[in-house]
Amino acid sequence: METIRMSDPRLWLAALVALPAMVIGVSTLRVDIERLRRLTVISAIAMVLAALVIAGSAPLQDFSIRTSALTSSPAGEELIRIDALSSVLLPFAAGLWLLTVAITPRAALDRGGLRRTAVATLLTLASFLTESAVVLLLLSAASVGTFLSALGDPAHRHQRRVVAVYLGASTLLFGAGVALLVSPLVNDTRIETAALWLIAVAALVRKGIVPFHAWVPDVFDHGRLGPAILFNAPQVGAYMTVVLIVPRASPELLRAIALLALVTAVYGAALALVQRSARRACGYLFMSQSALVMAGLDCTSVTALAGGLVVWLSAGLGFAGLARCVLVLEARRGRLDLTSYHGGYDRMPGLAVSFLAMGLACTGFPGTLGFVGQELLLDGAVDVFPVMGFAIVIASALTGLAVLRMYFSLFCGRSEVLAHPSLRLGSRPREAWTFVALVIALIGLGLAPRPLVDSRFDASDEILRLRQERLSAH
Amino acid sequence: MGIIVTEIAVGWYTLAFIHLAGHACFRLLQFLSAPNVLHDLHGLEDAIGDHTTGGADARVGIAGFDRGRRQLFLIALERGFLDTILDRFVVEPFMRLARVLTRLDQWLCDALLPARLPAAVDGNDQDE
Numbered sequence: 128m129e130t131i132r133m134s135d136p137r138l139w140l141a142a143l144v145a146l147p148a149m150v151i152g153v154s155t156l157r158v159d160i161e162r163l164r165r166l167t168v169i170s171a172i173a174m175v176l177a178a179l180v181i182a183g184s185a186p187l188q189d190f191s192i193r194t195s196a197l198t199s200s201p202a203g204e205e206l207i208r209i210d211a212l213s214s215v216l217l218p219f220a221a222g223l224w225l226l227t228v229a230i231t232p233r234a235a236l237d238r239g240g241l242r243r244t245a246v247a248t249l250l251t252l253a254s255f256l257t258e259s260a261v262v263l264l265l266l267s268a269a270s271v272g273t274f275l276s277a278l279g280d281p282a283h284r285h286q287r288r289v290v291a292v293y294l295g296a297s298t299l300l301f302g303a304g305v306a307l308l309v310s311p312l313v314n315d316t317r318i319e320t321a322a323l324w325l326i327a328v329a330a331l332v333r334k335g336i337v338p339f340h341a342w343v344p345d346v347f348d349h350g351r352l353g354p355a356i357l358f359n360a361p362q363v364g365a366y367m368t369v370v371l372i373v374p375r376a377s378p379e380l381l382r383a384i385a386l387l388a389l390v391t392a393v394y395g396a397a398l399a400l401v402q403r404s405a406r407r408a409c410g411y412l413f414m415s416q417s418a419l420v421m422a423g424l425d426c427t428s429v430t431a432l433a434g435g436l437v438v439w440l441s442a443g444l445g446f447a448g449l450a451r452c453v454l455v456l457e458a459r460r461g462r463l464d465l466t467s468y469h470g471g472y473d474r475m476p477g478l479a480v481s482f483l484a485m486g487l488a489c490t491g492f493p494g495t496l497g498f499v500g501q502e503l504l505l506d507g508a509v510d511v512f513p514v515m516g517f518a519i520v521i522a523s524a525l526t527g528l529a530v531l532r533m534y535f536s537l538f539c540g541r542s543e544v545l546a547h548p549s550l551r552l553g554s555r556p557r558e559a560w561t562f563v564a565l566v567i568a569l570i571g572l573g574l575a576p577r578p579l580v581d582s583r584f585d586a587s588d589e590i591l592r593l594r595q596e597r598l599s600a601h
Numbered sequence: 602m603g604i605i606v607t608e609i610a611v612g613w614y615t616l617a618f619i620h621l622a623g624h625a626c627f628r629l630l631q632f633l634s635a636p637n638v639l640h641d642l643h644g645l646e647d648a649i650g651d652h653t654t655g656g657a658d659a660r661v662g663i664a665g666f667d668r669g670r671r672q673l674f675l676i677a678l679e680r681g682f683l684d685t686i687l688d689r690f691v692v693e694p695f696m697r698l699a700r701v702l703t704r705l706d707q708w709l710c711d712a713l714l715p716a717r718l719p720a721a722v723d724g725n726d727q728d729e
Binding site: 289340341342344345394397398400401402407 | 707
């Protein structure tokens with residue numbers, strides 16, 4: 128009988144899947160909600176640690192299960208695999224789950240919500256573990272369904288319809304593209320090109336790239352911010368691009384996607400600067416950050432691709448933290464508008480500093496992980512697009528202005544309403560510790576980025592090698 | 602600064618770096634000592650009871666030249682009205698365009714699905 132050792136990747140994968148699965152199972156029982164949250168937080172911490180073990184151990188990253196059942200390629204494809212690309216995305220997905228469950232306000236806790244976070248994390252994790260187009264399609268459809276179920280109450284019916292139209296269209300296009308990609312017809316270059324264009328448009332809609340972006344700010348503003356963060360921050364659309372499009376697509380297609388992404392990066396940051404609603408500003412900031420990732424992934428330069436992969440992590444964590452700060456503030460003040468100065472730095476200095484640090488990480492401020500990513504991205508993008516590459520600098524500058532405007536409005540000035548001294552309006556220890564941990568991670572990885580950058584260069588080398596192999600085979 | 606750029610252009614990077622560092626230190630000292638110099642000057646003027654430059658008599662000149670000098674002083678004080686020019690010709694059009702695009706984005710969602718319901722009540726929309 129085969130014995131299972133600690134160096135066996137299957138053991139760690141099973142742990143990663145079992146933790147959210149356990150939360151889903153327990154959430155169906157009649158457990159006290161605060162206990163369920165405690166269990167979820169502990170599971171998320173354990174998941175982060177298990178994922179970090181996989182990311183830090185080279186032997187655990189050499190694992191794959193191949194099949195030819197879901198593809199027309201005679202060599203088959205990797206149904207489940209851990210490699211340089213996916214190994215770092217696992218702690219990223221787990222970290223987003225931890226951030227979500229640790230910071231949810233107590234008044235907003237319910238079993239269904241906690242279950243949805245576990246299901247969404249499980250789907251994201253499974254997406255990051257596969258390179259099969261069919262499995263990615265099924266997981267993508269399931270995650271859209273989970274997001275729609277979070278918008279099920281009558282107050283969010285309009286946003287539910289908007290999401291259903293945009294993401295439904297994205298899923299249909301993705302389905303059509305995958306159907307062409309796995310059919311025997313794909314040997315015809317024109318069919319393959321059509322399939323890749325369909326998948327590319329599906330990814331653009333999902334990521335909110337101009338001109339398919341209108342749903343993102345609307346859902347952030349009028350929908351539910353928590354599920355919107357958890358759905359968007361992992362950027363599964365970027366994963367679809369890097370796994371399905373980059374290795375196969377023509378330079379023209381990649382160029383078109385990268386140019387649209389660069390335009391979106393500036394557009395999102397510029398519009399974030401004039402918003403009255405903090406939620407809507409978050410939506411536009413997300414568009415801008417997500418577009419920067421997309422621009423890097425489609426530049427076909429090793430440096431830009433590695434930069435895009437680093438920005439994926441820094442922007443995902445930084446943006447999720449920033450938007451969570453807005454949620455924490457909303458729990459105390461109601462909806463936030465950015466046309467006046469609300470004050471409150473003296474009551475919650477930790478939250479204010481965390482907000483600024485995470486915002487600056489999104490901006491690419493030196494000393495944060497965002498700086499490393501944007502530096503690499505700019506270096507690579509300017510080589511490929513000598514003029515449009517500078518859009519990254521403009522987007523960064525506008526993002527910085529938008530973040531500082533939000534910071535001044537949300538934390539500076541004199542509070543209009545004086546709260547009774549007995550009211551506790553500061554952040555809770557659980558929230559404070561989570562934000563501090565996130566800021567430490569963003570600054571720590573910014574000050575000592577070598578291991579992460581090396582692993583991202585390995586991943587981008589691997590992706591471009593695969594692309595070269597496929598192109599030379601054609 | 603021109604000499605430093607020339608040094609870089611001809612490839613004398615070490616010299617340019619030393620020059621740049623020396624220049625930075627010199628300017629820093631100038632900035633730091635500026636208040637002391639002004640203070641000493643005022644002290645000196647108080648002591649002699651007049652301007653060190655010769656007082657009002659030294660500034661007697663042609664009326665047109667005086668007006669021109671005042672305008673020049675105003676332009677220098679307002680840094681060439683650069684902030685106003687930037688505000689009027691760059692920032693305001695940019696903000697107007699961004700607001701128009703925001704309305705366009707909202708219109709895209711509303712035109713697609715017109716039946717917008719009132720936004721969620723505060724606190725009810727904060728989960729997960």
